[in-house]
Amino acid sequence: MFLQPDDFWSFKEWLLRPNAFLESALLQGIVLIVLAIVLGLIVGYIISSARYGPGEGFYAVARATRDLLRFDLPGTSFRRVMALARLAFKEAIRRKVLFVVGLFVVVLLLAGWYLNPESDDPARLYISFVLTATNYLILALALFISAFSLPADIKNRTIYTIVTKPVRATEIVLGRMIGFIGVGTLMLVPMGLASYVFVVRGLRHTHNEVADVKETSGGRLVGETDYVQMHKHTFTIDSDGLGLTDIVRGHRHVVTRDSDGTFTIGPPTGALRARIPSYGEIEFLDRSGNVDEKGIDVGNEQLAGGYGSAGIARFAGIVREARKMQHGYVEGGTLGAAIYTFDQVTPERYPDGFPIDISIRAYRSYKGDIESGLRGSLTMKHPDKPIESNPIAFVVDEYDIDEKVLPVEIEGTDGEQTRMLNAFTDLVNEQGQMQIILKCLDRSQYLGATKSSLYLRPSENTFAWNMFKAYASIWLQMAMVTAFGVMFSTFLSGPVAMVATAACVLLGFSAEQVYDTRHYIDVGISRGGGPIESMVRILRQDAMTTELDVDTIAAKVIKTADAGIVYALDAIATSLPNLPKMVGTAEYAASGIDIFAALLARHAFATAGYCLLAFLVSYFFLKSREIAA
Amino acid sequence: MANDATVVADSAGIQSSPTPASPAVGSGVVIETRNLSKIYRDFWGRKKVHALKSLDIEVRQGEIFGLLGPNGSGKSTTIKLILGLLFPTSGRVLVFDKDATETQKNERIGYLPEESYLYKFLTAEETLDFYGRLFDMSGAERKKRVDELIQLVGLQGARHRQLREYSKGMTRRVGLAQALINNPDLILLDEPTTGLDPIGSREMKDLILSLRDQGKTVLLCSHQLADVQDVCDRVAILHQGELKELGRVSDLLKVQDVTEVHARGLSEDAKIEIAEVIRRHGGTVESIDNPTATMEDLFLNIVRESEARPGARRVSSTGESAAGNTGSSEGA
Numbered sequence: 012m013f014l015q016p017d018d019f020w021s022f023k024e025w026l027l028r029p030n031a032f033l034e035s036a037l038l039q040g041i042v043l044i045v046l047a048i049v050l051g052l053i054v055g056y057i058i059s060s061a062r063y064g065p066g067e068g069f070y071a072v073a074r075a076t077r078d079l080l081r082f083d084l085p086g087t088s089f090r091r092v093m094a095l096a097r098l099a100f101k102e103a104i105r106r107k108v109l110f111v112v113g114l115f116v117v118v119l120l121l122a123g124w125y126l127n128p129e130s131d132d133p134a135r136l137y138i139s140f141v142l143t144a145t146n147y148l149i150l151a152l153a154l155f156i157s158a159f160s161l162p163a164d165i166k167n168r169t170i171y172t173i174v175t176k177p178v179r180a181t182e183i184v185l186g187r188m189i190g191f192i193g194v195g196t197l198m199l200v201p202m203g204l205a206s207y208v209f210v211v212r213g214l215r216h217t218h219n220e221v222a223d224v225k226e227t228s229g230g231r232l233v234g235e236t237d238y239v240q241m242h243k244h245t246f247t248i249d250s251d252g253l254g255l256t257d258i259v260r261g262h263r264h265v266v267t268r269d270s271d272g273t274f275t276i277g278p279p280t281g282a283l284r285a286r287i288p289s290y291g292e293i294e295f296l297d298r299s300g301n302v303d304e305k306g307i308d309v310g311n312e313q314l315a316g317g318y319g320s321a322g323i324a325r326f327a328g329i330v331r332e333a334r335k336m337q338h339g340y341v342e343g344g345t346l347g348a349a350i351y352t353f354d355q356v357t358p359e360r361y362p363d364g365f366p367i368d369i370s371i372r373a374y375r376s377y378k379g380d381i382e383s384g385l386r387g388s389l390t391m392k393h394p395d396k397p398i399e400s401n402p403i404a405f406v407v408d409e410y411d412i413d414e415k416v417l418p419v420e421i422e423g424t425d426g427e428q429t430r431m432l433n434a435f436t437d438l439v440n441e442q443g444q445m446q447i448i449l450k451c452l453d454r455s456q457y458l459g460a461t462k463s464s465l466y467l468r469p470s471e472n473t474f475a476w477n478m479f480k481a482y483a484s485i486w487l488q489m490a491m492v493t494a495f496g497v498m499f500s501t502f503l504s505g506p507v508a509m510v511a512t513a514a515c516v517l518l519g520f521s522a523e524q525v526y527d528t529r530h531y532i533d534v535g536i537s538r539g540g541g542p543i544e545s546m547v548r549i550l551r552q553d554a555m556t557t558e559l560d561v562d563t564i565a566a567k568v569i570k571t572a573d574a575g576i577v578y579a580l581d582a583i584a585t586s587l588p589n590l591p592k593m594v595g596t597a598e599y600a601a602s603g604i605d606i607f608a609a610l611l612a613r614h615a616f617a618t619a620g621y622c623l624l625a626f627l628v629s630y631f632f633l634k635s636r637e638i639a640a
Numbered sequence: 641m642a643n644d645a646t647v648v649a650d651s652a653g654i655q656s657s658p659t660p661a662s663p664a665v666g667s668g669v670v671i672e673t674r675n676l677s678k679i680y681r682d683f684w685g686r687k688k689v690h691a692l693k694s695l696d697i698e699v700r701q702g703e704i705f706g707l708l709g710p711n712g713s714g715k716s717t718t719i720k721l722i723l724g725l726l727f728p729t730s731g732r733v734l735v736f737d738k739d740a741t742e743t744q745k746n747e748r749i750g751y752l753p754e755e756s757y758l759y760k761f762l763t764a765e766e767t768l769d770f771y772g773r774l775f776d777m778s779g780a781e782r783k784k785r786v787d788e789l790i791q792l793v794g795l796q797g798a799r800h801r802q803l804r805e806y807s808k809g810m811t812r813r814v815g816l817a818q819a820l821i822n823n824p825d826l827i828l829l830d831e832p833t834t835g836l837d838p839i840g841s842r843e844m845k846d847l848i849l850s851l852r853d854q855g856k857t858v859l860l861c862s863h864q865l866a867d868v869q870d871v872c873d874r875v876a877i878l879h880q881g882e883l884k885e886l887g888r889v890s891d892l893l894k895v896q897d898v899t900e901v902h903a904r905g906l907s908e909d910a911k912i913e914i915a916e917v918i919r920r921h922g923g924t925v926e927s928i929d930n931p932t933a934t935m936e937d938l939f940l941n942i943v944r945e946s947e948a949r950p951g952a953r954r955v956s957s958t959g960e961s962a963a964g965n966t967g968s969s970e971g972a
Contacts, residue, residue: 639725
C-alpha cells in the first residue's frame with residue numbers, strides 16, 4: 012500500500028499541524044463552524060427582515076440565538092431525546108429496512124460465484140469487495156432513511172403532536188440523528204459479521220495430499236501439495252518433521268510429518284492479517300553519494316493530488332504545490348541509495364530479528380533478464396558511526412509485499428575490521444535508532460521507494476480487530492451522512508433533501524479533482540479548464556492541452572465563468588468531509604495492514620465536528636420554520 | 641301520550657327560560673390574542689390568503705370557549721397560531737402570559753388536532769407512553785397515567801393493537817388520550833367530534849364538561865353547531881378571517897321576547913286554559929305542542945335500551961314507541 016504524507020500524521024499533528032497551523036484540521040473546523048454561524052445569522056436576518064421589517068428581523072434572529080443558549084440547550088432532556096430516537100428507530104424498523112441485511116447476505120452468496128478464485132491475492136479481493144459493498148450500501152441506506160423521515164412527518168402532520176409538547180428543536184434533531192444512527196448500527200453489525208464469516212470461510216481450504224516428496228541433504232524433505240482452489244504449494248520439511256509451504260496467493264500452510272510417515276497439511280495462514288508497521292524516515296543518496304531530497308524522478312506521477320491535506324492554507328492560496336508523495340528512484344550500480352532511519356529499535360520489540368516488509372517499485376531502462384527480476388540489497392547501519400552489516404541481497408518482488416527477517420547477529424564491518432556484529436549493541440545509537448540502506452544491484456536499472464515502501468513489523472494485530480476498525484470507519488461515514496440527511500430534511504422536502512445529501516457525498520468524493528482543477532487554473536496549466544471550457548472542448552473535439560480555439564472575448568468570458576464555478580465548487584468541497592480518506596481505510600484492511608489508531612481517531616473527531624455543525628444548522632432551520640405552513 | 645307540553649308564548653312578561661349552570665369562571669386570562677393577523681404567502685412572498693384579520697379575543701381560566709365559523713374562516717389558523725405552529729404576520733398571541741412560540745408553555749397544554757396525526761406503527765399503549773416521555777415523566781408515572789387514560793377513553797381491549805388497525809373513532813380516542821397525558825390546564829380541541837358516532841360524540845361532550853368542572857380551560861373549534869351550543873360557555877364566530885360575534889352562548893341564543901314553559905301531566909283543558917291566560921295578559925300564543933326530541937337523544941336512548949335488553953327490538957310502523965321512549969327521558 013502506498014501512503015501519502017498526511018497518512019503518517021499522528022492525531023495531534025493532524026489536529027494542530029505544528030508550525031503550519033493554517034493547514035490544521037482544527038482551524039478548518041473552527042472556520043467552518045464560525046462561517047456557518049455567521050452565514051446562518053446573515054441569511055436568517057435577511058429572511059426575517061423581509062418578513063417583519065429590519066428592526067423585528069434583528070429581534071427574531073437574536074431571539075433564536077437566545078433561545079438556543081438559554082432554554083433549548085439547557086432544557087434538552089435526555090429522556091425526550093431518547094424517546095424521539097426510539098421512535099425514529101421503530102419507524103425505520105417497522106418500515107422493514109432490515110430487509111437490506113437479507114439483501115446483503117444474498118449479494119454475498121452470489122458474490123461467491125463471481126469473485127475470481129484465480130486471483131493472485133484472493134484475500135485482498137474478498138476483503139475489499141465486502142468492505143466496499145457494505146460501505147456503499149450503508150451510505151445509500153443512511154441517505155434514504157435520514158432524508159425522508161422528517162419531511163414525511165411534517166407532510167402528514169404527525170409532527171403537530173410532537174411540537175405541541177414541550178419538545179425542543181434540539182431534541183427533535185438529536186433524536187432523529189441518534190435514532191437513525193442506531194438503525195445504521197443495527198444493520199452494520201450483522202453485515203459486518205456476515206462479511207467476516209464470508210471472508211474467513213471463503214479463503215479457507217485444505218490440501219489433503221502430498222506428491223513428489225523427495226529427500227534432500229540433511230534429512231530435509233521437499234514436496235508438493237495437491238491442487239486445490241486453483242493452486243498448489245511446494246514445501247520443505249526439516250528433519251524434526253516440521254515444515255512450511257511456500258507462499259502462494261498470499262498464504263502458506265504448516266506441513267508436519269507424523270511418526271507414521273503421513274503428512275498433515277494445516278489450514279492456510281498469513282492470508283488474513285493486520286501488520287503493525289513501524290515506519291522510518293527516508294532520505295536518498297544520489298549516484299555520487301550526496302544527500303538528495305527526493306531521489307531520481309522517472310516520471311510525473313506526483314503532478315496532481317494531495318492538496319486536501321493543506322486545509323485552509325490551500326484554499327486561501329498560501330499553499331500551492333501538490334502534496335503527493337512520489338517514488339524516489341535509486342540507480343543501480345552507483346553510490347545511490349535510499350536510507351531509512353527507524354526509531355525504537357529495541358530487543359523487546361524485535362526479540363527474534365527484524366521482520367521487514369518490502370514493497371518497492373522497479374523501473375527498467377533496458378529489458379535485462381525478464382525472468383529473474385531486479386536485484387537489490389539491504390544493509391543495516393549505525394546512524395552516526397561507520398559501522399554496517401554486509402549487504403543482504405534479494406530479488407525484488409514488484410507486486411507483492413515481500414516479507415523478510417533481518418538477523419540480529421550478522422557479519423559486518425566496524426570501519427576497521429570485519430567481524431560478527433550484534434545489531435542492538437553495534438548498530439543502534441543512543442536514541443534507539445538504526446538505519447537500513449536500500450540499494451539497487453543491477454547497473455542502469457532503478458528501484459523506487461517511498462517512506463511506506465519499507466517498514467519494520469514489530470507486531471501484528473488480529474484480522475478480526477482490523478475488520479472491526481474498518482467497519483468503525485464505515486460507521487463513522489454512516490453517522491456523517493445521517494447527520495447531513497437530517498440537516499437537509501429540516502428545510503427541504505424529502506427527495507430534495509436526499510439529492511442534496513447525495514450531492515454533498517459525491518462532491519466530498521471528488522474533492523481532490525476539484526482541488527486539482529482549481530490548481531491548474533491558478534498556475535495556468537492547460538488541462539481542459541473548468542466545466543464550461545471542458546464542455547466546449549468536448550463539443551469541438553479539441554484536445555485537453557491545446558489552446559482554447561474560440562475568439563478572444565468568448566475565451567475570456569468562458570474562463571472567467573469557469574474560474575467562478577470552480578472556486579465556488581472548491582469552497583463547497585473544502586467544507587465537506589473527506590470521505591475518500593474514510594473509505595480508504597478499507598485499503599488498509601485489504602492490504603493486511605493494521606488501520607492506524609491515529610487515522611481512526613482523526614475520522615472520529617472529524618465526524619463529531621460535522622455532526623455538531625449539522626446539528627446547529629438543523630436547529631436554526633427547524634426553529635425558524637413554520638411547522639404548519 | 642300528550643302529557644308533556646311546551647308552551648311558547650310571545651310575551652316579555654314571563655321570565656322562565658332555563659339557564660345553564662354557570663361555570664366557575666376565574667378572572668385569569670389564559671389565552672390572549674392582540675390584533676392577531678396572518679397572511680399566507682407563496683414561495684415568492686406574494687400574498688395568497690389573508691387568513692386572519694386583527695383578531696382580539698381573550699379566553700379566561702375555567703371556561704369552554706368555542707371558535708365557530710364555516711370552512712376557511714380562520715378557526716384552524718387561530719389554533720395553530722396559539723400553538724406556535726404558525727408565526728403571526730402581525731400582532732401577538734400570549735398563552736399563560738408567554739409568547740406562543742415558546743415551547744415551555746406546552747408543559748400545560750393539551751392539543752387534539754383536527755385529525756389524529758399519530759404514528760400508525762405504534763400501539764395505543766406505546767403511543768401514550770411515547771408522549772408521556774416527551775413530558776419527561778418518570779416510568780412509574782407514565783404507566784399510571786397511561787392506564788388511567790386508556791380506561792378513560794375506553795380502549796382497554798385494543799391497547800396492544802397498532803393504530804393502523806384502528807377505526808376512525810378509536811384513533812380519535814387515542815388522540816384525545818394523548819392530549820390529556822400531561823393533565824393539562826389548557827386543552828385545545830380542533831373539531832373534537834368529527835369522526836365520532838353519536839355515543840362517542842356525547843361522551844366527548846360530557847368529557848369536555850367534566851374537564852371544565854375540574855377547573856381546566858378548553859378552547860374548541862368546530863362547525864358542528866349543536867356541539868358548540870351544548871358545551872360552550874362563550875363563543876367567537878369567525879367569517880373570512882374576521883371576528884363577527886363574541887359572547888356568552890346563553891346570551892347570544894336567548895330570544896328575548898319569547899317565553900318557554902315546560903310542564904308535564906297537563907290535560908287538554910288545562911292547555912286551553914293556559915292559552916286563555918296568555919291571551920288575557922296580552923301575549924300571543926305561537927304554539928302549544930308536544931316537544932320533539934333531537935335525533936341524538938332518540939339514538940342514544942335506543943342504544944341504551946338495547947344494551948339493557950339485548951335482542952330484536954319491536955319496531956312499530958308508526959314510530960310511536962320511539963317517541964314515547966324519548967319523551968319519558970326528556971322530563972327528567
